[in-house]
Amino acid sequence: MSSTDPLREMPNAGKSITKLLCLETAAIVVGSSFQFGYNTGVINAPQAYIKEFLNETYYQRYQTQITSSTLTLLWSFAVAIIAIGGMLGSLIAAPMSQKFGRKKSLLLNNILAFIGAGLMGFSKLASSYGMLIAGRFVIGLNNGINMGIAPMYLTEISPVKYRGILGTLNQLGVVSAILLSQVLGLNWVLGTDELWPLLLGLTAVFAVFQTCTLPFCPESPRYLLVYKDDEEESRKALVKLRGKDYDITEEIDSMKEEYEEEQKERSVGIIEIFTTSYLRKPMIIAIVMQLSQQLSGINAVFYYSTPLFIAAGIPEEYSALPTVGVGVVNVVMTLVSLSLIERAGRRLLHLTGLAGMFVCAVVLTITLTLQVDADWLSWFSLVPVLLFVASFQIGPGSIPWFITAELFTQGPRPTAISIAGLVNWLGNFTIALAYPPLNELIGGFTFAIFAGLLALFWIFTYLRVPETKGRTINEITAQFRSAVDEYDDNKKFYNSSTKL
Known part of the structure; x- marks a missing residue:
């Protein structure tokens, strides 16, 4: 019997789904997709308590009762301001990811998540609805950047065979986090008059998870090759993601061809x-x-x-x-x-x-x-x-x-x-x-x-x-x-x- 293992002689005999790839996927989905979904759904259940908070803090500031129409407008603005932050974040995402890379951009973006969570979480203690609104805006900025980078990052680290499956985890992460926020918002969990600031502030947990896990993961191989022109680092990143037994030559060549095709077609502006x-x-x-x-x-x-x-x-x-x-x-x-x-x-x-x-x-x-x-x-x-x-x-x-x-x-x-x-x-x-x-x-x-x-x-x-x-x-x-x-x-x- 031959001592040579025929699987070792076959290209890509090793598993392309490695533990490190799973860790990096989890870091991206939980730290970015969950962040967006959670903040979409979390504001729903505690509405009555938050409107009462707006009413009380308005009276403390102006020594007059807020009218029903003004309260409705203030509440809807507190909900909607996250989209203004999202708009700005979506415009920042592309240039940010090209300058700093996908990995570093998400890590830097977590600073905004911590700031937003802090502002929302301590708004009641400070008796400031301005902090609540500012926190929603900052977390919206974070969400806009996340949703501009996370799907792209997931696509670029995924093996071709599993790109569709891993890519859809972004949307699945969003809707799963909406469900999580709704469960936590039940009035026998965190959706109470005392605990709603904690409910909003818990968004920091996703940023903590990503901050603790993503540093152990490699940068996008495509980013390293196409934007940094560093084939050696790109190969190292791919080897880490695919495993030592995986033949990365075909994948590197594919990225090179894709880059060459991109260079043939000039970019187009808004006008x-x-x-x-x-x-x-x-x-x-x-x-x-x-x-x-x-x-x-x-x-x-x-x-x-x-x-x-x-x-x-x-x-x-x-x-x-x-x-x-x-x-x-x-x-x-x-x-x-x-x-x-x-x-x-x-x-x-x-x-x-x-x-x-x-x-x-x-x-x-x-x-x-x-x-x-x-x-x-x-x-x-x-x-x-x-x-x-x-x-x-x-x-x-x-x-x-x-x-x-x-x-x-x-x-x-x-x-x-x-x-x-x-x-x-x-x-x-x-x-x-x-x-x-x-x-x-x-x-x-x-x-x-x-x-x-x-x-x-x-x-x-x-x-x-x-x-x-x-x-x-x-x-x-x-x-x-x-x-x-x-x-x-x-x-x-x-x-x-x-x-x-």
Whole structure:
């Protein structure tokens, strides 16, 4: 019998999923994706206690009672300010990650997480609602940077075979953290008048975990090769991530080829992307897709579902339980969507999700407006809310980001994704700020507005959004180029005919 192990002679016989890769993935997902998800859901359950805090501290400062409309505006601003920070953070993320690298950028970003957690956690002790608002803004800045870097970092450290699976952990981390925040926000856990500052301040735990684990992990091999032009360090990082028995030659060569392709295509600025005819159409599609996610009304549920259930007639002591149910549906349907996305296609899933949300918004409008005369409708309102969230995760929850990345080649893609991210955060801010006063003004009819917007987004998707499943990026972009060329040819023919 030969003493030579045939597995050792085979390239990549070793395991590409190593303990270090698992540690680095956990550091990124928990420290970044969880951070974003937690701060999206955490403000929901303790709303009544935080509004009372705003009321008390306003009186201490101005020696006068705050009006109901001013309190609503102050509360909605405290919720929405995280999106302003997110917008700024999303603009900082790309240049920051290129200058400092993916790893160091996330570690530096944790400073913002600690500052934000401290401001929110000690706001009640200091009797300062300004600290609470400032803390939400700072943590929003942290979230914007995290969500600009974490998905990219995950993609760059993943083996090609497992890139899709590890890449989807970012979205799964977000929805899992939303659920965690909703469970911790129950009034028999941390959602109390005394403990809500601790509930908000716990966001520092994710930063602590990342700060303690990420230093033991390597930088992105792609960053080291492409941006630092350091092939030796890139090889060392890959060996650590893949294991000593893994043949990294093919992966290094692939990164080199990718870099060479990127160098062939120049970058495109914001003005050019809107003035170039074959780029303008996909950019408009990307923007409307992002708006279809944020203006669908989903954040009215994520931010305000507890008071929504109270308004629907569900007893206040039980109102947090349906909110947890929303979180569970959110996680389950994210897993379902991720399993379907390569089978059903992006366009079909998005249309299905928008249609489901439209129906639920109509039903919710009816139940919220009629429940005053029919008490039995109170608990029935749970059904359209849960199905609303489920429909969101089928398509609008993730498809807009897939579509945006697939509509552009390497040159214009970074600019397009930055614009899309800015629009996404702007939509987030608009709903977070506008929903509470709008709900006070027209009540359940607020969801009639969402239903109208969802109908418009469905029509736009049906008429304008192409299916990208199974098509290369070059094939997709060629479709827009050919459409422009055909339009130009028809225009020339028309002009020549009129001259005759």
